Amino acid sequence: MKNVVVLVVLVALAAPAHAGEIYRWVEGSTVVYSDRPPQDGVVGTETPGREPLPAVTAGAATIGPSSSAENGVSTAPATVDEILELSGARAQLAGLASQLGAGYLLPRRHQLDARDAARVARIIEQHFAPERFYLAIHDELGRRVEREQLDAMAAWFRSPLGRRVTELEIAASKPEAAPAAVAFAARLKTSPAAPARLELLQRLDWVTGLSTDTTDVVLVIFRSGARAAATAAAADRRIRTGVVERRVEEMRGEMDMANMALTHMLYVYSPLTDAELKAYVDFLASPAGRVYNRISHAALLRAVRDAADRTATEIMRAIPPQRWAASTQKTAGPPAP
Amino acid sequence: MTGRIIAAIVVVVLALSASTSVAQRRVAALGDSPAALVERARAAYNQGRYQDALETARRAAEAAPRSLPAQLARGGMAEFMGEFDEASQAYAQAQGLAPDDNTTRYRLALFSTRVGDYDRALRELDAILATQPRTAQLFFRYAPAFLQKPLLQQSPALEQFVQLQIDIMMEKGDLAGARRLARGHGIVEPGRDYCTEANAKKRGKGSSDDDVFKAFRLAALGQPDSADCIWWYGQWLTDEGYMRLGRLMVEEGTRVTPIPANKESGRRFMRIRLGGERPVAKRAESLFMIAKQRYLRDGDADGAARLFDEILRLSPAFARPYSYKARLALDDGDRDAALRWLQRGIEADSESWRTWHNLGRLLLEAERWEDAGRALARTVELFPDDLGGRFALARALYARSDFEGYRTQTELALRFARACCGPDVAKAPADFFTKFQRWGPGAALPPTPDPRTILGWNQD
Numbered sequence: 001m002k003n004v005v006v007l008v009v010l011v012a013l014a015a016p017a018h019a020g021e022i023y024r025w026v027e028g029s030t031v032v033y034s035d036r037p038p039q040d041g042v043v044g045t046e047t048p049g050r051e052p053l054p055a056v057t058a059g060a061a062t063i064g065p066s067s068s069a070e071n072g073v074s075t076a077p078a079t080v081d082e083i084l085e086l087s088g089a090r091a092q093l094a095g096l097a098s099q100l101g102a103g104y105l106l107p108r109r110h111q112l113d114a115r116d117a118a119r120v121a122r123i124i125e126q127h128f129a130p131e132r133f134y135l136a137i138h139d140e141l142g143r144r145v146e147r148e149q150l151d152a153m154a155a156w157f158r159s160p161l162g163r164r165v166t167e168l169e170i171a172a173s174k175p176e177a178a179p180a181a182v183a184f185a186a187r188l189k190t191s192p193a194a195p196a197r198l199e200l201l202q203r204l205d206w207v208t209g210l211s212t213d214t215t216d217v218v219l220v221i222f223r224s225g226a227r228a229a230a231t232a233a234a235a236d237r238r239i240r241t242g243v244v245e246r247r248v249e250e251m252r253g254e255m256d257m258a259n260m261a262l263t264h265m266l267y268v269y270s271p272l273t274d275a276e277l278k279a280y281v282d283f284l285a286s287p288a289g290r291v292y293n294r295i296s297h298a299a300l301l302r303a304v305r306d307a308a309d310r311t312a313t314e315i316m317r318a319i320p321p322q323r324w325a326a327s328t329q330k331t332a333g334p335p336a337p
Numbered sequence: 338m339t340g341r342i343i344a345a346i347v348v349v350v351l352a353l354s355a356s357t358s359v360a361q362r363r364v365a366a367l368g369d370s371p372a373a374l375v376e377r378a379r380a381a382y383n384q385g386r387y388q389d390a391l392e393t394a395r396r397a398a399e400a401a402p403r404s405l406p407a408q409l410a411r412g413g414m415a416e417f418m419g420e421f422d423e424a425s426q427a428y429a430q431a432q433g434l435a436p437d438d439n440t441t442r443y444r445l446a447l448f449s450t451r452v453g454d455y456d457r458a459l460r461e462l463d464a465i466l467a468t469q470p471r472t473a474q475l476f477f478r479y480a481p482a483f484l485q486k487p488l489l490q491q492s493p494a495l496e497q498f499v500q501l502q503i504d505i506m507m508e509k510g511d512l513a514g515a516r517r518l519a520r521g522h523g524i525v526e527p528g529r530d531y532c533t534e535a536n537a538k539k540r541g542k543g544s545s546d547d548d549v550f551k552a553f554r555l556a557a558l559g560q561p562d563s564a565d566c567i568w569w570y571g572q573w574l575t576d577e578g579y580m581r582l583g584r585l586m587v588e589e590g591t592r593v594t595p596i597p598a599n600k601e602s603g604r605r606f607m608r609i610r611l612g613g614e615r616p617v618a619k620r621a622e623s624l625f626m627i628a629k630q631r632y633l634r635d636g637d638a639d640g641a642a643r644l645f646d647e648i649l650r651l652s653p654a655f656a657r658p659y660s661y662k663a664r665l666a667l668d669d670g671d672r673d674a675a676l677r678w679l680q681r682g683i684e685a686d687s688e689s690w691r692t693w694h695n696l697g698r699l700l701l702e703a704e705r706w707e708d709a710g711r712a713l714a715r716t717v718e719l720f721p722d723d724l725g726g727r728f729a730l731a732r733a734l735y736a737r738s739d740f741e742g743y744r745t746q747t748e749l750a751l752r753f754a755r756a757c758c759g760p761d762v763a764k765a766p767a768d769f770f771t772k773f774q775r776w777g778p779g780a781a782l783p784p785t786p787d788p789r790t791i792l793g794w795n796q797d
Contacts, residue, residue, distance in 0.1 A: 203776055210780075213780075240669055241668070241670030242670045246667075
């Protein structure tokens with residue numbers, strides 16, 4: 001389910017889809033994450049004691065019987081790492097972090113000169129590091145989930161159907177899946193989904209809070225960007241913090257995330273039968289499914305908020321308002337959140 | 338006959354509404370002279386640049402302290418911006434320069450009404466009338482309504498003169514006197530159903546808010562038994578910020594209505610929306626309406642904040658300004674300060690429904706579910722028809738997994754919404770509730786719209 005939140009967030013932000021490989025290297029004393037390779041001579045690194053985040057590349061996941069299913073389902077005690085691996089969260093966080101960062105403050109960046117724009121990009125990449133998001137969710141699950149709940153989650157995620165759902169979610173997250181998703185949405189206009197399928201997906205949204213949580217993540221990004229833009233505006237054009245908050249919050253009512261999420265879920269789960277989808281929704285509605293979603297969504301939201309706030313603070317420190325103001329005057333109009 | 342009165346008032350009426358282009362042409366001709374500054378101030382006013390208008394009028398008055406137009410311009414702009422001390426000084430200076438000038442007297446009458454000095458206002462109006470020929474005075478005072486009516490119709494300025502007298506009498510609480518005056522000058526006629534006309538205007542699409550407002554005022558003046566219309570007028574006045582006149586009308590509507598439930602409802606409105614027995618000084622009330630405009634219309638947060646502070650100094654038990662102070666604090670991103678302002682508002686008036694409502698919703702935003710639940714329970718206890726308060730209470734209960742409580746509050750709110758305002762007003766909570774009924778508790782919290790539903794309960 002984490003995957004669908006990720007997917008819908010990305011669709012909502014309409015960020016350029018390039019969830020390709022994530023590169024990591026050391027720059028001075030800082031570990032830098034980026035979807036672009038480091039320049040020559042920079043030494044790549046891995047986080048000690050943890051496997052490197054897998055790069056989500058085309059064709060890495062295919063729909064079909066999984067090897068685990070062929071080998072039988074494990075009954076060993078579950079770990080948080082395993083859950084995040086099997087749920088696809090681990091795989092998708094890299095793409096999510098990268099694309100959230102890519103969309104952050106995007107409309108304002110072109111107003112800066114090349115040097116400042118590069119500096120902003122670097123700050124964003126540092127803070128929107130997938131490892132941070134992963135650790136936030138990992139730690140929160142580790143701290144708050146009981147052993148029985150973890151095992152109940154594992155029972156689903158290890159099952160052949162659980163693995164298949166994860167594979168579908170990962171496959172749909174790839175850039176090359178976008179045209180198919182768009183075509184699917186277009187087809188829905190002439191051949192709408194069956195009521196039973198809609199009911200299942202609406203229930204899925206209900207039990208997971210998918211569309212609300214997605215809206216929250218998107219608004220966190222907008223809010224932080226808007227606040228930074230307001231701070232950077234010339235004093236006589238500066239919008240007060242609370243007014244920015246109110247304007248961003250007003251966007252919530254205009255977003256219609258429920259429909260966007262529904263359309264996307266129809267596409268993602270289209271290979272499943274109603275019975276298979278129902279089994280998935282039943283898991284999500286179970287105590288273990290609810291706990292998994294509630295904790296991981298909240299942790300993700302917090303991590304994104306922290307990343308956005310830290311990014312805003314650092315950007316404002318690195319590029320004083322006068323430089324933004326000068327750029328704004330060179331372009332046109334008051335800053336838009 | 339009344340030509341001089343009319344002339345004096347027309348000067349005032351036209352003074353502030355002179356067209357910008359005319360003003361600009363004059364300015365160009367006059368350069369930087371005090372007269373040009375006065376014209377520039379008027380032009381700024383007409384363009385909605387009120388602070389600029391005041392500052393320019395100040396410059397004019399400083400440049401030409403013995404210029405009557407400059408002093409009147411300064412007084413007018415300062416009064417409009419809620420700078421009452423400055424306005425008072427400017428008008429006093431103007432009157433010193435031209436003690437017998439009717440324009441100055443009329444402006445002083447208006448200003449005195451605004452700050453609650455009704456006797457002074459009436460004295461100024463009497464003085465204006467006394468400058469007219471004896472026959473004109475007698476005609477104006479004693480001619481029958483059928484002769485007065487065409488006179489007023491031909492002369493909007495004269496009608497304004499009478500309307501100001503009526504307003505002053507109502508502000509003083511003399512509703513019977515105001516009605517007598519309105520009848521005497523043919524402003525209302527016996528036997529006419531003003532209430533039905535007002536309701537038709539309210540329902541019709543072609544009428545402006547101002548038209549509807551005036552229609553209900555006529556009903557209150559011309560139809561003493563139209564309890565519902567008097568009540569509506571009082572509620573409308575309350576929303577606008579006219580606490581004193583609002584109270585007078587609601588009291589009258591409550592007195593006149595024969596229905597016990599409406600009497601009870603009227604008493605409750607006075608208690609929870611009009612501050613009960615807590616006094617609101619006229620000056621504070623006028624400043625409140627100006628402060629709201631400076632904040633909401635002009636975006637002048639600093640100017641508004643200063644006026645709200647002054648209002649609270651004048652009438653500390655007046656609850657409504659506390660909500661605006663809270664809102665200003667929120668604009669600065671300071672939620673804790675906003676909460677403190679609302680708590681102070683409740684200390685000032687523990688039965689101010691709207692302050693409880695705002696406090697509850699702010700606590701909800703802060704995800705302080707327990708505190709929000711308590712504040713919102715008090716909110717709907719004070720005003721059970723508060724849709725926004727009840728939806729907010731439902732959310733607080735849901736967040737605490739009190740799903741039965743959520744169900745009860747939502748059912749009550751939806752039932753009321755359907756009865757009062759149709760299904761669309763609560764669509765999002767209704768959809769959410771349907772899903773809750775079908776699938777049990779979900780992951781997201783219920784939506785909390787705060788629809789404007791009933792006149793008199795919407796502002797702040």
